[in-house]
Amino acid sequence: MxxxxxxxxxxxxxxxxxxxxxxxxxxxxxxxxxxxxxxxxxxxxxxxxxxQEKPVFDFNLADLVMQQLPKSQYKGSYEKLFSYFIISISFFFVCVVFYLFGNNLLNLFLGITPILIGLIITTVTSLLVFLCIDMYRKYQTQMKALNFY
Ligand SMILES: [Zn+2]
Incomplete structure (x- = not known):
């Protein structure tokens, strides 16, 4: 002792x-x-x-923060207008391409061999899967950075 x-x-x-x-x-x-x-x-x-009880807010924090945020209606309508502009321009160009080269495009796709179509589909699919996985990982990393408690 x-x-x-x-x-x-x-x-x-x-x-x-x-x-x-x-x-x-x-x-x-x-x-x-x-x-x-x-x-x-x-x-x-x-x-x-x-x-001891764990401290809890007696008000809805999310609502309070949302009220404090500045309204973004003007910006939202401007962005919507811009996206409509882009969509209409690209639609116009696609129409022009089909109008000018319609027959040639049909011949182009008919001339492709099936193995080439398979290769193209495989490549595009794997690229899409890779991009989706990358985006999901980035999202998870950002959410982890946000949740610090
Ligand atoms: Zn003692």
Whole structure:
């Protein structure tokens, strides 16, 4: 048995993890009233901490943040207009290509051998799968960075 009293760290270790404690610590606490009282006080303290409710907001945080954000209606309508513009321009060019080279395009696709079509489909499919997986990984990394608790 050690003659000196146990320090706070040793008493806390005794209260929290009795099984991992050294024999001399347990022996000392069983024979020393001073350290026994300290251990009981720590026990009460830890029990009190365990019974504390976890802090929770009593309001909806998401709603409050959404109200604070600036409205983006103008930007949204502008972006919509821009995408309509891009779509109509590309549709116009596709129509022009079909109008000018319609017969030649048909011959082009008829001339392709089936093995080439298979190769093209395989390549495009594997590329799409790869891009989707990459996008999903990036999304997960970003979500992980957002959830820090
Ligand atoms: Zn003691």
């Amino acid at each position: 050690t003659n000196n009293h146990l320090n706070d760290a040793e008493i806390q270790q005794y209260v929290l993890q009795k099984t991992n404690c050294g024999v001399d610590i347990i022996d000392h606490i069983q024979h020393c009233t001073n350290c026994k009282i300290k251990a009981e006080q720590y026990n009460l303290l830890f029990e009190g901490i365990k019974q």
